[in-house]
Amino acid sequence: MLHWKKVAMSTSLGAMLFTLTACGGESSTAPNTADPAQKAETVRVTEVIRSIFYAPQYVAIEKGYFRDEGLDVKLDTAWGGDKAATRVLAGQDEVALVGAETTIFVQQQGSPDALVSFAQCTQRDGSFLVARQNVTNFDWSMLKGKSLLGSRAGSMPEMVSEYVQKQHGIKPLTDNEIIQNIAFDNQAAAFASGTGDFFQAFEPAASLLEKQGQGRVVASFGQDGGKLPYTVFMAKDSYLKSHPQTAQKFTNAVQKAQTYLHTASPEEAATVIKPYFTDVDQDILVNVIKRYQQSDSWPTDTLIDQQEFDNMKKIMKDAGQLQQDVPYEKVVQPSFAEKAKQN
Known part of the structure; x- marks a missing residue:
């Protein structure tokens, strides 16, 4: 069994201060609008915690971007980076939304089927x-x-x-x-x-x-x-290789959500993600979204580039948390984000 102590410690622990109870909007279950007769493909996603910081994910669900790609996203909340990673490694979920450093710790533990980041959700500390x-x-x-x-x-x-x-x-x-x-x-x-x-x-x-x-x-x-892949969508290497079209559709939807958050007003975006934060006052929700927009927390695309990844490793090394170097190509698959960006 893998030891998750370091993963648990390194995953955005401050998240507990900006998370709230999951309440609604858990699945993009409507049929594919492009072809109503075609049954949507289910993708189980586990988020490390519930956070306004992860607005791109909720936008992709509520605006129907996953649905338009023919995906039925089933979302649950793991309440812990170790739990989220374990769920994906055990095959309980296909995708996890968690800190990119998790892939490094899993790699250092010698997992036979590495966790690989394929789409970026946030690009700075929150x-x-x-x-x-x-x-x-x-x-x-x-x-x-x-x-x-x-x-x-x-x-x-x-x-x-x-x-x-x-x-x-x-x-x-x-x-x-x-x-x-x-x-x-x-x-x-x-x-x-x-x-x-x-x-x-x-x-x-x-x-x-x-x-x-x-x-x-x-x-x-x-x-x-500075910029770093602070929170990313990741899956097992074997899943990305066996389901490349699914991964591409998923990334396309997240790309649309990132674009939306760079064009929508804080008031409009707050209304979209409100179903996930019913116990947050509207003025606070608007203010938080405005602050994240102003602090450049959400990237314009889903690409995890080499420079951002190296900056994360530099911060980890400076803190004494990088036991051994893990190459970018070992734990990052940029092809889906590159294609989504081109489209």
């Missing part, structure tokens, strides 16, 4: 730096001598955070204090109660703190950390 008050002319050096309510050691959010700090001349845990002993679902309340000078927050926690007058977003870890 966390934001929240200060107690608005800071004019913010500079990362302001974290020196301060306390930061951060993410768990070894997680991708924490790796990005420490990488960004080092890029700005800060020695994490030496020049400052990083608070890592508070459970993610309690962090927003802890910050509101006075814990930490700064907070590495995920949405919608960041927007809620601003609305309540208990914090202000002053920087984006995603923008300063």
Whole structure:
């Protein structure tokens, strides 16, 4: 049995702050509009968590992009990167939406049937730096001598955070204090109660703190950390080889969703994905989508390029989480995204 400790730690742990209970819109079950007589092909997808960050996926379902490609997407939520990867490796689901670093950890474990990323959902870290008050002319050096309510050691959010700090001349845990002993679902309340000078927050926690007058977003870890395949769609290598047309149709639909999110207003996009976040106030949902659009979180296409992949490995290596180098071509299949982009 594979050991998933590192996978679990490295998968966007901050996600628990911007996830909400799954509620509706779980399947694109309508018949293929191109050929109503043809039965749609079922593709089981497991997402690591439920998050507004993953809007391209929900848009592809709700706008009928998967359906138009002849696919019936059955979506479930694994609530954990280790669980999502295990479900795909065990054949319970065909596709997983999870951090691309998962493919590297699985490869390092020596899996006989590698997990391969084939379409990108998000291209930057999705966390934001929240200060107690608005800071004019913010500079990362302001974290020196301060306390930061951060993410768990070894997680991708924490790796990005420490990488960004080092890029700005800060020695994490030496020049400052990083608070890592508070459970993610309690962090927003802890910050509101006075814990930490700064907070590495995920949405919608960041927007809620601003609305309540208990914090202000002053920087984006995603923008300063650079582009990387933060969240991707992946499948077993054997599945992609045996179902290339399915993978292509799936990628085509995600490409359409990415294009939509770069042309739609936050208000329009919020209405589309609302069925997945019924307990989020509409103004918060709109604000989160606007923030992700402004921070360039969603790519214009689904292609995971070599430079982004290498940047992710650089961040992992800097954090001591890359045991051995894993070549791009071992865990990334770009052909489906390249074709979807051309079309």
